[in-house]
Amino acid sequence: MKQMDEVQKRLIREVADLHDIPEGAYNFRANGESVGRQTTANIDITTKTERSGIDIRIKDGTKKESVHIPVVLSQSGLQETVYNDFYIGKDCDVLIVAGCGIDNCGNQDSRHDGVHRFFVGKGSHVRYVEKHYGSGDGAGRRILNPVTEVYMEEGSTMEMEMVQIKGVDSTERTTLAELAADAKLIVRERLMTHGQQTAGSVYKVSLNGDGASADVVSRSVARDTSFQKFDACIIGNAACTGHTECDSIIMDSGRILAVPSLEANNIDAALVHEAAIGKIAGEQLIKLMTLGLTEAEAEEQIINGFLK
Amino acid sequence: MLELRKVSFTADEDGTANEIIRDLDLTIEDNQFVVITGPNGGGKSTLAKLVAGIKQLTAGQILFNGEDITEKSITERARMGIGFAFQQPVRFKGLTVLDLLRIAAGKTLSVSEACRYLSEVGLCAKDYISREVNASLSGGELKRIEIATVLARDVQLALFDEPEAGIDLWSFNNLIRIFEKMREHEAGRTILVISHQERILNIADRIVVLADGKVVKQGSREEILPTLIGTDYAQTACEKII
Numbered sequence: 001m002k003q004m005d006e007v008q009k010r011l012i013r014e015v016a017d018l019h020d021i022p023e024g025a026y027n028f029r030a031n032g033e034s035v036g037r038q039t040t041a042n043i044d045i046t047t048k049t050e051r052s053g054i055d056i057r058i059k060d061g062t063k064k065e066s067v068h069i070p071v072v073l074s075q076s077g078l079q080e081t082v083y084n085d086f087y088i089g090k091d092c093d094v095l096i097v098a099g100c101g102i103d104n105c106g107n108q109d110s111r112h113d114g115v116h117r118f119f120v121g122k123g124s125h126v127r128y129v130e131k132h133y134g135s136g137d138g139a140g141r142r143i144l145n146p147v148t149e150v151y152m153e154e155g156s157t158m159e160m161e162m163v164q165i166k167g168v169d170s171t172e173r174t175t176l177a178e179l180a181a182d183a184k185l186i187v188r189e190r191l192m193t194h195g196q197q198t199a200g201s202v203y204k205v206s207l208n209g210d211g212a213s214a215d216v217v218s219r220s221v222a223r224d225t226s227f228q229k230f231d232a233c234i235i236g237n238a239a240c241t242g243h244t245e246c247d248s249i250i251m252d253s254g255r256i257l258a259v260p261s262l263e264a265n266n267i268d269a270a271l272v273h274e275a276a277i278g279k280i281a282g283e284q285l286i287k288l289m290t291l292g293l294t295e296a297e298a299e300e301q302i303i304n305g306f307l308k
Numbered sequence: 309m310l311e312l313r314k315v316s317f318t319a320d321e322d323g324t325a326n327e328i329i330r331d332l333d334l335t336i337e338d339n340q341f342v343v344i345t346g347p348n349g350g351g352k353s354t355l356a357k358l359v360a361g362i363k364q365l366t367a368g369q370i371l372f373n374g375e376d377i378t379e380k381s382i383t384e385r386a387r388m389g390i391g392f393a394f395q396q397p398v399r400f401k402g403l404t405v406l407d408l409l410r411i412a413a414g415k416t417l418s419v420s421e422a423c424r425y426l427s428e429v430g431l432c433a434k435d436y437i438s439r440e441v442n443a444s445l446s447g448g449e450l451k452r453i454e455i456a457t458v459l460a461r462d463v464q465l466a467l468f469d470e471p472e473a474g475i476d477l478w479s480f481n482n483l484i485r486i487f488e489k490m491r492e493h494e495a496g497r498t499i500l501v502i503s504h505q506e507r508i509l510n511i512a513d514r515i516v517v518l519a520d521g522k523v524v525k526q527g528s529r530e531e532i533l534p535t536l537i538g539t540d541y542a543q544t545a546c547e548k549i550i
Contacts, residue, residue: 287398289382305402
């Protein structure tokens, strides 16, 4: 593996919780090129030939294995779009950790657009963790626009955990999912924006088979003058259940637009949406202050708990 | 020792000044179990909030262990050893029972230490420790967790604002047992409870009757309780539910 510098190592720690080379399969990408790769007997990673990106192929029956594919950008002005396709066989149980960290100390915008497609085989269980992190004090913006497409076969389960807590100036996230019978999608999104950041998150989940279910929950905090838009649509095309929830805290002059929507095209589709936006309740601050915290400490505890 | 000297509190209600506490003098000695009772709207809860710093007095002085705390913030008073259990416990999305107990204890509490506080309030610790303090908990459960946070703080003065409010009869009986236990085992701590429940009055060392923002009667339980039985100031649990 090529040597990574300290900034890149720090970014890797932030987005993948990695302090060292992980066990299992991995592909590290830094400043537009692959700097390390490992495959296993069951997980193969190959570079795409027609465009930038990789194909990850996981054999049928692969259990308790993981794939890490973190991306770091530390060169100001670097802009890239990367296409990664995951082909997960039948009856697998795997963990996939992606994530992108950008450090921009320069004056030019840095941008990484990751397009991830997941083809989840029959009966497989996938846990997918994606973290975004930005740092650096340059005038150049740190931009991430991830697109995630999930195609789920019968009886498969996908748990997605998407986290963006710090430092990304602009995000447009799009997540599309199509579920066959008895497939189950669980999404937990956590987002915090500050300064003048903007973040948009669009979900379009189609429940196409009987017994399919989706639970899409977003918890977010908008501070300073940042703006967020959460747009989640669940489409029930079969006897299915769907739930979407957007729960947000606004602080300072932060703004949030929540647009949950449901489309039922089958009489047996049961769909629910919830959205709540508000500031931190004064009584929550007072309660924690009566336990000995200052107002600022109380605020921090409430936000940390909310985004945990 | 807690001393209230000529304390007044006037609330602004839709532009009209409403004097809730008037020129009130009250001294609470150390290591006592004191119950403040009185009619609704008499200023009981306001008084507890003034002591905790949640409301600011309009005139007078509050001294805690001889130190003037009138101008001190909620946080400063908490750090001096004043605890406050809310009448309506606050819910938190995301914060777990363990998180709240750790914040209360002000240190990294081991799970077994946290469990001890929950056991003291009659909750099976393993069922609750990682639960979020949110709307999924019942009024009685929240109330007990609220009391556990005060126990975890190891305060010198613990204030309980109408602990019986908003809970069912079964939970109320358990709650009484918690106070009775606290009464027996908690030496070195002053407990001040706002309540008009006869069973809580029954375990008091001293009873203070507050009406129209003033202390109208105070003394030992033996002295005061017989004068309250049969009035609204000393209700039985069933009266409360009805």
